[in-house]
Amino acid sequence: MKGVFDLYTARDTFLHRLDPRVKILAVLFLSLLGFIMTNLIPLFTLLCFIILLLYLTRSTFSKAYFALKFVLRLMVLITVLWPLFDQSGTPVLAALGPIKITEPAIWRGLTSAIRIGCLATVWYILMFTTTQRDLVRALVKMGLRYDFGLALAISLRFIPTFGFTIESIKDAQRARGLEFDKGSIIRRSKNYIAVLIPAVVYALRTAETLSLSLQSRAYGARKDRTYMREIRMRSSDLVSLVIVVLLFAIPAVAKFVFGAAI
């Protein structure tokens, strides 16, 4: 768990140069595409496309592994557990007492697992290629209020700081003889109180200092803020946006207007 607080990897690919707003919209549209698809083969194609994009982000292997190991575990669990609870369908492959394993249930489980795979991996296209600062800027540009955006930026900035603070509080309490890795689950959770209280008090003191420094930097003095780095749509961003919208619109029209089975 240590050290992975930011999934961003600095590279110079076309996905990194893309406008963050386009990337956010692309993630939303591809997720919606995953929802409207119901058949195995289109979903599998979508998953392959997403994985190709992920490969093109040129992220480091350790980050990609970290991101994908949870997804793989979840996909395997769904595929295994689905047939046990879905008893419908005719070709019964195996039966053990009241539990029957049917063939359609297995396919449905696999389809669902691949859909979850799509929904889970598509996020990393955004997270691997966008700095947190650009993400917040894009959200503010898309209509989030500036003060909420600032709170979000503050929280993203402080997550690693608090992470390391909590680790050092844990070490300090360990040095006093508190154990976090032994005993029953109740005891372990109880021991965490000795970590949480100092962490919360430290955080509230930080908030007080932070609010003073916000005030001293004339936060909220005027409405028409200017920015050092403006994000602007270039022509290549517009082309990408059109491609993403078409990628979503064509299957959606095919399904809901012409009734194609996808």
Next chain:
Amino acid sequence: MTEDHSQGGPPVAQPPLAQAPQANFVSPKTVAIYGVLTALTAAITIITVIPFPPTKGYFNLGEAMVFFSALIFGWRAGAICGGVGSAIADVIIGYGYFAPITLTAKGVEGLVTGTIARLNGGKKWSSVLGIFCGGSCMVSIYFLAEVIILDTGIGYALSEMLTVNIPQVAIGGTLGFVLAHYVRKSIRLPK
């Protein structure tokens, strides 16, 4: 108010500060506290991972922070800090597809807890009732979302509810209550 441009700098296009439209932002204290509580919720969710031996599952104490924010700072802080903080943590530790659901579930949890805990002048039993109702909301939202939206199947949703979410809410609720009690004593809280 006269401005002197004789130093050679370009003329300032913006109106002077006194005439500029004032921003109706929330107060800096609120921004700082919300930002910090969100960060703390996310950090605790990421760091305090406790293995749960019966199912080889893991759960975290981020719940305690959601309840704490709701009990101390009210329903708005509970909803925003709990929802956003847990969603950020989900994105960071690799459950990004869960982030919208987490935002809703933990947001509603913080909202319900904060609202009910303030009833009757904030007595102890109303905190307990608030934690119970908020926790039930969160567990049922997760279950329904997994079954209906993500379509993971009843099997997976049920196993996750019983092995992860319910113990997490029970322990998180207890810790959040204890935490709020001690922190109220140890620090003079800003209003």
